[in-house]
Amino acid sequence: MWRTLTGAVAGLVVLFVGSLAFNAASGQSRWPGPLDFVRVHPWVVLLLLIPVSLIGLWQAPRRDRAQESLAPVAHRLPLRNTNFTGRDGTLRELRRRLTSVSDVAMLVVHGLGGVGKTQLAVEYAYRHLSKYRFVAFVDAEDPDLVASQFVSLAGELGLTEASSGQVIPRVYGKLVDRRPWLIIFDNGEKPAALTHALPSGDLAGNGHVIVTTRVSGWSSRAGVIDLDVFTRQESVELLTLRVPGMTATVADRIAEQLGDLPLALEQAAGYMGYNHTAPEAYLTLLTSRLEDMIARGELADRPTVVVATLWQLSVRRLETDQPQAVRLLELCALLAPEPIPLDLFTGSPEILNVGADDPLAWDTTVGALAGLGLARRGNASLVVHRLVQAAVRAAMPDEAHLDARGRLCRALVEAVPHDIHGDPDARPRWQELLPHVIAVTKDEPPAECAAETAVLLRLASTFLIQIGDCSVALPLCERALAIDESLDGRDAEAGFDLITLAQIHRDLDAPERSRTLAERALRLHESCLPADSPAIATDLATLARTLCLLGEHRAALPLAERALQIDEAAHGPDDPYVSFDLIALANVHVDLGDHATALPLISRALEIREAVYAPDHLYIGYVLVFKAQVLHTLNDPTAADFARRGAQILQTRLGRTHPKTEDAIALADRLR
Template sequence: MTRGGDEATEPDFFVSYTGGDRAWAEWIAWVLEDADYRVVIQAWDFRAGAHFVEEVQQATARATRTVAVLSAAYLESAFTAPEWQEAWRADPSGQARKLLVFRIEQCPRPGLLAQVVMVDLFGIRKDVARRAVLAAAAGRRGKPATEPDFPGGPAGTEVAVGAPVFPPDLPAMWNVPARLANFVGRESLLTQIHDRLAATGSVAVTVLEGMGGVGKTALAVEYIHRYADAFDRVGWVPAEQPELVGGYLAGLASMVGLSQDAEPAAVVAAWARRPRSLLVFDNADDPETVKTIKGLRPSPGAGRLLVTSRRRGFTALGATVTVPLLPRAEAMCILTDRFPALDPTVADQICDLLGDLPLAVEQAAGYLDQTGTPPEEYAELLAKHLGDMLAEGEVADRPGVTVAVLWELSVRRLRDECPAAVELLELWALCAPETIPLDLFGDPAGFDDGPLKNAAASRAVWAHTVGALVGYSLARRDQDTVDVHRLVQATTRHRLPSDRQKVHTATLLRLFRASLPGDVARNPQVWPRWRALLPHVRTVLDRGGDSAGDDSAWLCDRAAVYLRQEGQFALAIPLSQRALAEWTLVLGPNHPDTLTSCNNLADAYRAAGRL
């Protein structure tokens, strides 16, 4: 909050707006401060780490007047109503003009707001809008000093360098989605994208790659709106279906002086030649779409191309930016920004259970909003019924898209392209949400007859099988290990019929037994292998339930012995108990393995001080 660059104690105006109207709010605030008024606006003045509600309360209490940036979204927001209502309460007759309403689009004037004389800023020139804002602030007539320009004339004069862009002066956009109201974080990624696209030389191509639901499209949309003043034209091509790409490009042809029957490659080339142009291909996931875009690679020019995709393999096309999961603090903001009273501990728990996947956290916020479920209860539902809950809740800007269906298309394509990869994903889904060693699956003898056994028998086919899952961003590989997101695992498990899950569980138990050394006691050399696989062993044993078997009993017994070496007696004893029960059922009470297991249980009790 400044006046002539100096700190001020009491602001003249507090600018109230909703997130999607930030561009208008900043422009209005700039105009007011440029005229030497003192202004408080969330985008500039709310301190990092401060409580949002407290900042609003202070701003509304201290500001002489409130400016409401009115739009349909503003009227729907639960957070903006108290801001303008506070100004109304302090001046119900309007004599002090404590509430100024600037309408930025055609929208209703409901209830008490209908009684306030409003100023419309949309559909007029920038200089006219600036005069209207200042006239309203000063309380004078809005009549201009000179004859008004003919309506529909050229755009108004430019503002000073560094000023926010007057929203109607943003670039010509074709099919670009609206800016998201609840976008959070990603500042370094936005800067990275801009630096890549601003690179000099031949046409700059940047690819945003990452798993489904990680926020690639949202990042592209935010980038376009945030850096809109860097472009004169922006075109958006939904690229999920390759057969439709040509039609979308035909719709873009007129923006670069071509007819709609121009060849797609010619349209892309024309965009590439135009300075300050940005062409976006969103969700280029289908292999045919990838081939199409690579075939349309623009020739050198001043234009820019941005691609979003779950698929890997675009490095030959241009710079690649991997979009990661949200940092925990930013994931929590998705919840706490919408529910300021939410306990941060509960928000942290929800984000942890959802693996910080942006779409999943947005879906959680939608579910809490739509059902009124207490957040603590929702966290408990996630912990106990994760697969079922992933179909619940809606995300406003992605109707019909939930985490439950997010990866279905990728899996269907893989089922046709590489059936062994789908079978491998199902095995990984039954493991713990921890790093998985790939050598666990290296022996084809551990698999039942089928595509995966055949793949494991050939290094080349095995590499292709793992690569297919990595290529669709369903897994992330690091040398000899892979990581699968917990929600990819949960949705894959949820689709598995119970009989198929039993078969896969038996396969994993067989693979664990073949991979883990049995000589565990007082043998530190083998402990690292047990340490790497134990989370998966325990998880798969739990998924197997009460089903007893030779592999299950052996793993329970050996895992318990390993845990005793680590001093984790509370975990070791239940496994020893289960091993004894299963050996007794499978081999009988007098079998040597059963008797050894009984002795191991006694050792566990003794070590824990329970004998």
């Protein structure tokens, strides 16, 4: 309208003044005041009026568009989240990619439920509202209801009598006059389910489409932005802004428990705000009762949405379409929120019973979890968010929970290396499985898997001793002993627990406690095992080293010699277990002041270990440092090189601040 009116006025001015100029050119002799210039210079006036009129005609639509941009139409756009936090980089990327093409641009925001996909799309719409003439929000969770929402859209655009069958193309046709426009399809399913509602071909132009979805498979239809959980900095920022008295330290710990999931953080802030719960008290509740807490705490703009029920629809759909995937998800829910090696399932298909023995069925089972956004799939692993795990655990019946736990215990017993000292590949395998072993064994075991739980706890303790983490190993091994002592026929296993505990207390500088435990283990094993059992050799060597710490070197010597004889006969002279006996015997001779006798024992142990273990294995580092100490006492100049190599290995494996590393570095510096 404004464009037509402005053009008409400009035309009238040109005609009026032009007619005056024409009359002047025709020979009139008298003109009133200012118009006399027109009579004298008519053609100059005409030349000046032409560009002025054109500028007026050109500016009219610009003013018209500017006026229209002040009032964009927003249809069903949710209220803006006034506490929106972070995501600045993602919002910039969203804008850049949407505006990089001149035709219809479509982007899919994909991610885990609760990660903030809808909030991101809505925030984008508000930040760039002035850039659009029409913005619409469509709930796409149920594809059958999308057409009815377009009927409402049609009414907003002034379309009447639009049938549900024709309403979608008519709406896009009308949007040609509302360019640029933006439509957000929230919580979409697979692309095929929304094809009828998305623009294509010449249906519309100069518009933007954003689809938010948990479901994979959109990359062939549109560009995809994978939205992850918050960074820890964003999580801490949200909590400290929303919760009075929240410190960065407590916020960091709460964010860790909630896996930085934005919805869970908002829910936590809502809970603390409503109940006036102190942040420290909330953290205590969260740590001890995670499954209960994810069902509590309202969001002001979405009071019915809580983390506990966020994934129920996806799980129900899986139960109907692929029940094996639900069984897999339940097993994963009892493991740690760390990468789960897929070969844990393929290695024990008959135990875990999730179809892992059929490659095709297994691939589609794992793919179903990844496809619905319930898990993230890697080349050889699966990661399930800790709050997805908590929600699944909370929904599992007690019988299903106990059954899944028993299956996992048995599968893990088969999967973990038992020969932690002798198997050169034990360390990397234990590093990936240790979090899952601890997760599965953290509660008191049901009777059906008590024995397997004790084995896992003791083996985990043994591995932790190997990497120098005895403080973590101690409570695990104490639980293993308590379980084995409560079961019948577990005397030998109780002896293994006792000797492992003795080793832990020895390394924790409690030799008296270590001696008592080692003597109990030796008596127990001698009562139920053959006299030449390697288990008895381990007891003897451990007791010998403990006696040396107590200054009873003469009593330790025959024990260490007997341990070496047993293992050489059982395993052969070059077995890794023989190297431990050699080191134990060498320690006795060093404490007796006989370094010359100790040196060949240490050298032989080093040769065995270098032939078996990787060059940077901790066991090699320990022997190198020990050998350097003995060589230094014997005034051998090569001691410095052994000390330097040993210190490098310990620093790499244990860290710079570990006490054993600090001692090794001090020795290397002293011998430099």
